[in-house]
Amino acid sequence: MGDIGVPTTIKAFEERLLEVSESLPKRLRQCADYVAAxxxxxxxxxxxxxxxxxxxxxxxxMRFCQILGFSGFSEMQRLFRDSYVGGWPDYSTRLDHLREKAEGSPSALLAEFVEAGRASLENLLKTIEPHALEQAVKILARAQMIHIIGMRRSFPVASYMAYAFEKMNVPAMLHSAVGRLENRNAVRDGDALLAITFSPYTADTIDMVEAVSAHGLPVVAITDTIVSPLRKFPATILSVSEVDFGAFRSLSATLCLAITLAVAVGTERPEK
Amino acid sequence: MGDIGVPTTIKAFEERLLEVSESLPKRLRQCADYVAAxxxxxxxxxxxxxxxxxxxxxxxxMRFCQILGFSGFSEMQRLFRDSYVGGWPDYSTRLDHLREKAEGSPSALLAEFVEAGRASLENLLKTIEPHALEQAVKILARAQMIHIIGMRRSFPVASYMAYAFEKMNVPAMLHSAVGRLENRNAVRDGDALLAITFSPYTADTIDMVEAVSAHGLPVVAITDTIVSPLRKFPATILSVSEVDFGAFRSLSATLCLAITLAVAVGTERPEK
DNA sequence: GCTAATTTGGAATATATGTTCTATTTTGCT
DNA sequence: AGCAAAATAGAACATATATTCCAAATTAGC
Structure with missing residues (x-):
């Protein structure tokens, strides 16, 4: 036989399987065939x-696994399990360690956040529902005015979308709570609401969604996970699960979705 | 509580999760959030x-699983294992697929932005200078108050950093131009300025950097490329080159750097 | 501020699962 | 056909994992 190395990637596994399956006794060949399929x-x-x-x-x-180069079934299984979740380390505990030990240079921290961002982006692509995205674009493209609300952690996203819409001449209004002026009456028929909220969900945002959808206006929401309180309303929901790094998220995936939505709306919208 | 039946489908599971997650104590709620994501x-x-x-x-x-209606974790796991239909399109194939077949659709656009974001993140790791990053952290950690300025496209970054500092009890002030009130006199000895600006560089931001550094206060700047006008000032410069798609940038890399900087400052800073 | 009820953490236990061993069967060779 | 080598089946063993239990901590109600 050739090398004795353990396959560390699905590709290597497949090659090994192919290479070995020629010269295999009956039962082991059954294993190979079944596994291949x-x-x-x-x-x-x-x-x-x-x-x-x-x-x-x-x-x-068991013997089949060992012939493939693994120590046993468990090791082989680990390869497949890891590649399934795409290596998504537990950041929350890792950040705790960084905090406590105070070790790790800023550069190391950056590497962590970059990795978290990368994983989030990949996951976004895997989990976003094209249909929901299209519907969201349609709703916002038809709106006479897009009202944007997002507080606290979601505010950067909201403000970036407001900036993007402005750049593309799409009528949009960012509802920030400056001076506690609540411009709720600015919402009129034909408008739509774009709400961005993440756990812990800010009450103001939820309230606004409730009020707006009570008037029968369409709502598009960018939120995390499926336990979001927004599920109670008839809104088009785009969910993003950002890799959590302790209390902080890099927002990479969220902003990616946001800019996509903005650009798609900007291009789809009937001119003027 | 409602029904006691065991969820037999993923949909039922999600509904149950949503229905139950409202009234859950702390730890169990953590479970719900993590599972949802x-x-x-x-x-x-x-x-x-x-x-x-x-x-x-x-x-x-374990208790969480039981509250959801399962006898234990194993039963819950069986639901997901059974409904796991295999065929998990991995990131790269999914990306290709979306790019080619869904051309022109929002999903294809998303694929492009995700790819741009990913490339930006990788590039960030390669180009950031650890020394500059460490110096930036040091400067901001020592400051009595951090003044943050960033307009237009940079505003989301500025506001996110303000949010992060607030969360970590780091004294910081976001200089937004609300009402054209320019709170320049809030800057005092012992403070530091964190300026974020990208081409085309907003004059207000440059002006502020000039004014602050004229007073001999340290400045940390997040900017793009090396021809930034900020080079004229004695500032610690962190440059990020975001890969752009069309006229827009997803800001993935910039936010990654921003949150890294914020967390590093928050952990390095002497308590209280 | 005290008491009762709930929630939690951690160790103890039970169970399922992976792994190894060996007698037996099968296969290949002369 | 008879022998030696390889392969296999099934049981025995070891390990990992799920699950339960109870004392300690927390929260809520009075």
Missing amino acids: NKDRIAVSTVAEMAEGAGVQPSAF | NKDRIAVSTVAEMAEGAGVQPSAF
Whole structure:
């Protein structure tokens, strides 16, 4: 046989499988065939299940794993499980460590945030529902005026969208709570609301969504996860789950979605 | 509480999660949030891993599963393993797919921005100078008050940093031009200025940098490229070159740097 | 500010699952 | 056909993981 190295990537795994499957006794060949046809099951099955699927004994499947270069089934499974979640380390605990130990230079911290941002972006692409996105664009493109609200952590996103809309000559209004002036009466028929809110959900934002949707106006919401209180309203929801780094998020994915939405609306909108 | 039935579909699971998450004590709520944001992990993780991710004890996560109507974690996991249909399109194939086949649609646009963001992040890591970053942290950590200025496109960054500093009890002041009130006299000895500006450089921001550095106060600047007009002043410069798509930039890299800077300052700063 | 009820953390326990071992069967060779 | 080598099945063992339990801490009500 060739190298004894453990496959560390799905690709390497496939190559090894192909390379080995020629010269395999009956039962082990069954394993190879079954695995080739059901690679995705490895991540969520037990040896017993895989063995049954292949029509062999667990011990046979075990030997099969070892021939592929792994120490056992668990090691092989880990490869598939890790590649499934795309390496999404637990940042919240890592930040705690950074804080406590105070070790790690700013550069190391930057590396962490870059990594978190990268993971968030990849995840965004995987989880966004194209249909919801299209619907959101349609709603906002039709609106006579887009009202934008986002407080605290969401404010940067709201303000960036306001900037982008302004640049593209799309009528939009950023509802910031400057001076506690609540310009709620600016919302009129034909308008739409774009609400951005993340846990912990600011009451003002929720209130505004409630008020606006009570008037029958359409609402588009950018929020996190599915437990958002916005689910109670008939809004078009775009959910982004940003990798959490302690109390902070880099907002990479959120801003990406935001700018996409803004540009799509700007281009779709009937001129003037 | 409502029904006691075991959720038998992901949809039912989500509904149950939403319905229950309102009235949940602290730790259980953490579980709910983490699960909502990481549903895909349930199929391939152990209770211990899920619990750690949520920042709780395994036993707490266990109770959470039971509140959702399952007998335990295993039963809940089975739901996700069974409904796991395999075929998880990995990031790169999904990206290609969206780019080509969905051309012109919002989803394709999203793919472009995600890719641009990813490239920007990678570039950020390569180009940032650790020494400059450390110096910036040092300057801001020593300042009695951090004055933040950033207009137009830079305003989201400025406001996010203001938010982050506030969260960490770091004295900071966001100089927005609300009502054209220019609070320049708020700047005092011992303070520092954090200026964020990108081409085309807003005059107000440059003016402020000039005024502040004329008083001998330290300035940290986040800007693009090396031809920034800020080079004329004795400021610590962190340059980010964001990959742009069309006329817009997703700001991914800039925000990443911003939040890094904020957290680094927050942790380095002497308490109180 | 005290008491009762709820919630939580951590260790103890039970169970499921992976892994190894060996007698038995099968295969390949002369 | 008879022998040696390889492969297999099934049981025995080891480990990892889920689950439960209870004392300590927290919260809510009075």
